[in-house]
Amino acid sequence: MDFDLTEEQAMIRQMVREFAEKEVAPIAAEMDRLGEIPAELIGKIAEMGLFGISVPEAYGGGGGDFLSYILAVEELSRACASTGVTVETHVSLGTEPILNWGTEEQKQRYLPRLAGGEMIGSFGLTEPNAGSDAAAIETTAVPDGDHWLLNGSKIFISNSGLADLCIVMAMTDKTAGTRGISAFIVETASPGFSVGRQEEKMGIRAAKTASLTFDNVRVPRENLLGKIGEGFKIALHSLDGGRVAIAAQALGIAQSAFDQAREYARMRQQFNRPLSAFQAIQFILAEMATEIKAARMLTYHAAWLKDQGQRITEAAAMAKYYASETAMKQSSKAVQVYGGYGYIRENGVERLMRDAKITEIYEGTTEIQKIVVAGQLLR
Ligand code: COS
Numbered sequence: 306m307d308f309d310l311t312e313e314q315a316m317i318r319q320m321v322r323e324f325a326e327k328e329v330a331p332i333a334a335e336m337d338r339l340g341e342i343p344a345e346l347i348g349k350i351a352e353m354g355l356f357g358i359s360v361p362e363a364y365g366g367g368g369g370d371f372l373s374y375i376l377a378v379e380e381l382s383r384a385c386a387s388t389g390v391t392v393e394t395h396v397s398l399g400t401e402p403i404l405n406w407g408t409e410e411q412k413q414r415y416l417p418r419l420a421g422g423e424m425i426g427s428f429g430l431t432e433p434n435a436g437s438d439a440a441a442i443e444t445t446a447v448p449d450g451d452h453w454l455l456n457g458s459k460i461f462i463s464n465s466g467l468a469d470l471c472i473v474m475a476m477t478d479k480t481a482g483t484r485g486i487s488a489f490i491v492e493t494a495s496p497g498f499s500v501g502r503q504e505e506k507m508g509i510r511a512a513k514t515a516s517l518t519f520d521n522v523r524v525p526r527e528n529l530l531g532k533i534g535e536g537f538k539i540a541l542h543s544l545d546g547g548r549v550a551i552a553a554q555a556l557g558i559a560q561s562a563f564d565q566a567r568e569y570a571r572m573r574q575q576f577n578r579p580l581s582a583f584q585a586i587q588f589i590l591a592e593m594a595t596e597i598k599a600a601r602m603l604t605y606h607a608a609w610l611k612d613q614g615q616r617i618t619e620a621a622a623m624a625k626y627y628a629s630e631t632a633m634k635q636s637s638k639a640v641q642v643y644g645g646y647g648y649i650r651e652n653g654v655e656r657l658m659r660d661a662k663i664t665e666i667y668e669g670t671t672e673i674q675k676i677v678v679a680g681q682l683l684r
Contacts, residue, residue, distance in 0.1 A: 310376075317358070317369060318376040324353055325384035333385035336511035337656050340503070342388060347467070350388070350422065355381075356395055357420025360404065365417035371546070372608040375553045379604075382557025383564075386660035387511035389554040394463040395419070397547035399426015402472045403490065406531040406539050411490060415470065427468035429459040429491075429517055430540050437673050439474075440483045440537060444519060446475035453489060453529065455497075455522040463667070465500045465515035469493055472543070473519070474536045486536035490528040497522040508659030545617050547668045548625035552604040555625075555632035555664040559600065562632075562639035562657045563593045569643055580642065589642060593635050600628040619681035626674035629664035636661040 310318065328349055336342055350356060359374040360366020374396060382389030400419045403411055418424040435441040444457025455475055462471070471491045478485035491498065501516035531539050567590055570581040580586045607620035636657035640647035647654045665671045 310372075313369070314373050314376060317373045318380060320353075321355070321377045321380040322383075324349075325380050325388075329381060329388050330384035333388075333511075334650075334653055334656065336385060336387060338510075340505075340510045342391060342511045346388070347391075347422070347425075350392060352422075354420075355392055356422035356425075357400075357416075359396060360400060360416055360420040364404075364412055364420060366420035371549075371611045372605060375549060375604065375608040378550050378553040379557040379560070382554040383561045384557075385511065386554055386558050386657075387509045389557055390463060390509055390512050390551075390663075391467070393547065393550040393554060394428065395426045395468075397550045398428030398543055399464070399468065399470060399472060401546055402428075402488065402530060402539055402543045405542065406488070406535070407490075408527075410527065411530070415490065419470070424469040425464055425467050427462055427464035427471045427493075428540075428543070429462050429471045429473040431459060431461050433458070433460055437670060439540065440486065442474055442476060442486065444473070444475040445479075446477050446487060446489060446524070448526075449523070451526050452523040453526065455489065455491065455519040455524055457519050459517040461504070461514055461667070462517050464513055465517060466503060466513045471498075471517065472530060472539075474540050477533055477536075481534060483537040484534045486540070487533050488530040488536035488539045489524050490530050491519075491522065491524050495522050495524065507662060508656070509663055510659075541618075544668055545621045546611065548621040548674070549604060549607045549611065549617065551664055551668045552600070552607070552621075552624040552628035555628040555661065556597065556600055556604055558632040558657050558661050558664070559593075559597050559628070559635040562635040562654065562661075563590070563597055565652075565654055565657075566590065566593065566639040566642040569646075586642060589638050593638055596631045597635065600624070600631040603627050619678055622669070622674040622677035622681075625664075625669065626671050626678070629661070629671060632661035632664050633658075 354367045357366035358369045362368040378389050378393050403415050432442050446453045446455050473489045473491045477487040497520040499518045504514045570586050573580045603624040607617050607624040610620050611617045639654045643654050
């Protein structure tokens with residue numbers, strides 16, 4: 306058992322940490338206020354190679370392993386959870402499905418541009434009537450000569466408005482249940498593809514989230530991803546990886562909450578002593594640090610299993626369930642340590658609480674993660 310990062314993983318973590326502290330953290334509050342990640346920052350992330358961190362060098366990526374990517378999402382999210390999820394959506398949900406399920410031709414066509422950040426990726430699964438019940442999607446794809454015709458709509462789609470490409474799940478056979486769903490690589494510039502208004506969210510306010518509408522969108526036949534009927538499997542397999550990355554996002558938020566709470570506890574004086582001299586506050590910090598460590602172990606272990614080529618359905622669900630609850634708890638505790646100063650925007654800890662909540666919801670709610678874990682345990 307080896308708990309050390311490799312030299313390369315440690316180097317990537319350090320590099321992303323420095324980048325996040327210098328380029329992301331100073332503008333995180335402003336991005337949250339404006340509801341926007343500046344194009345300049347997206348450009349810098351692309352320059353750093355973070356959009357292609359886990360894409361093999363043969364396709365223009367950095368050739369890093371999955372754990373390196375997880376470390377990058379954690380460090381970005383520690384500075385700004387909106388930035389973390391923008392990269393996460395692009396990598397786990399917009400790029401990995403092509404890497405894992407695409408034909409050689411699809412990989413050659415899309416991966417170099419995705420890895421370089423010239424194209425941003427997204428993932429269209431959720432619909433108004435298909436949230437946790439992902440198989441209930443109503444968007445349809447019907448063959449039409451050399452194309453597929455897509456009709457329907459999606460909601461709550463991350464990176465909408467920013468993305469150039471969307472992996473869209475659509476029904477190709479309504480009578481076949483989950484095996485009637487297929488996946489398509491859809492370019493967002495296609496006629497009939499439209500993006501709704503950006504949602505006003507509680508947290509991750511700088512990340513883009515909008516609905517999509519497909520009005521007779523013509524998708525070339527060769528853009529079917531995987532085989533007909535494999536879409537649900539592709540979606541859930543992609544979400545396995547995505548859930549580990551959301552656990553990493555949650556970890557970044559929780560770590561930031563701890564860092565700020567500790568700093569404040571040392572600095573803030575009440576009753577002629579720093580807060581950190583009170584056992585009530587020491588216990589809070591001890592609980593925070595312990596739970597964050599446990600969440601980190603689950604998350605890195607799930608990433609390590611993926612790097613060993615093992616199925617991670619259970620490990621990913623456990624990591625996401627635990628890390629997201631940890632982020633919610635720790636960010637709330639950080640606000641408590643700050644007291645009234647934590648409740649006002651100025652100090653930045655309330656943003657962590659708002660950002661943490663979504664990690665318990667997207668890419669499968671906590672309840673869905675428990676269903677997945679129980680399903681594996683009772684198989
Ligand atoms: N990887 C690959 N394939 C998987 C899989 C995984 N992690 N999980 C399930 N599958 C396959 C199964 O093997 C099965 O395939 P076969 O029909 O060939 O046997 C198929 O998918 C259906 O599996 P299952 O019957 O377990 O699926 P359910 O309909 O019971 O749904 C839940 C399972 C509820 C867990 C699933 O719908 C889910 O994860 N929902 C949440 C969706 C979600 O995360 N939404 C967020 C949107 S993205 S922000």
